[in-house]
Amino acid sequence: MLKPEIKRLAAFLMLLYFFLIKTSYTDADIFAERIVSRNKFSALTLDFSTRSSFNDNLTTNLFRSLGIRPGGFDLAALRVRSETNTKFRYRLRAVKVNGDDLLCGQLKLKVFNRNFFEIFSGSLLDLSLTTINSDPRDFIFFISLDDEDPALKSKICEFNFDFKTFRVQADEEGGLFAQRLINNVVSSGN
């Protein structure tokens, strides 16, 4: 006969077996989570319009100056108006679209505000203005041809005033922005 201790151990092992074999599995999920509350997302619009300073009508053209002669000039005015409540900045450049490089390069431009304060003076294609919007903003453009070079005769220069809004830097790419192009044509006489 076996010792009682051995039989007790055997009985214990058998009970343990039934207990373990019946054991299921449970997870105690461990995780880390951070909650950032009070998030707010809003999309703003930087829309603006270019309008006639005379009657406030929308416009996409400004200069149509045909047959300009050396010493000649032309004047035109434009109103830039924000279509939102958001204050934004925009930059203004002159970009050649078509025509003669020489004539485009020789055209001079002056830009004044409504009080005839000069804010730019130089070659047309050097135009680069950045401004903080104070709605409405009026621009008076004065364009002239001072050079008497005969090679400038019977030439055409088509260019755009390129208005583009920006948030941080004038040359930034992407993000929200609005852009308006004002087309201009200047031709020289013969």
Place this chain on the structure above:
Amino acid sequence: MKFIRFILGLIKWAVLLGITLLALYIISSNFNIFGGYQPFLVQSGSMEPSIMTGDVIVIQNRGTYFINEVVTFKTNANDRIVTHRIVAVDQTMGRKYSTKGDANRTGDEDVIGDQQIIGKVVLVIPKLGYFVAFSKSSQGLIFLLIIPAVIFILDELMKIKKNAQTRD
């Protein structure tokens, strides 16, 4: 004659043991022979240090549960079984429980209902879980069931033999 009696005795005990084991297995599979108690092996550590990975917990179905009790429940999403502590009870639309692992910084996303809770943890057996996998292997079957069963059979055989010798 003695030899036949010996063989019959052997068969009797083997059959008895087999029937007992089979009965135990069937009963334990389909009914709660432990009065609503169920063992679970904890596989992860969100309840540390009160329940460590590898511990075996014994839970009891209580029907109603209270704040600060550790409960084992089925999750809403995929019926996974999780063991966490009740940190809040909402009784506005039935009893709803918010749970959280002791080692987690934030609570569980979903609230659970009574019907999802399997039971409350009433006993923690440290490190026993490491034997669970062993018990479910063939080595575990031999060591924890067959050898003890053979010990009992041998003991009975020795009793039979001794009785036979005494009669002679």
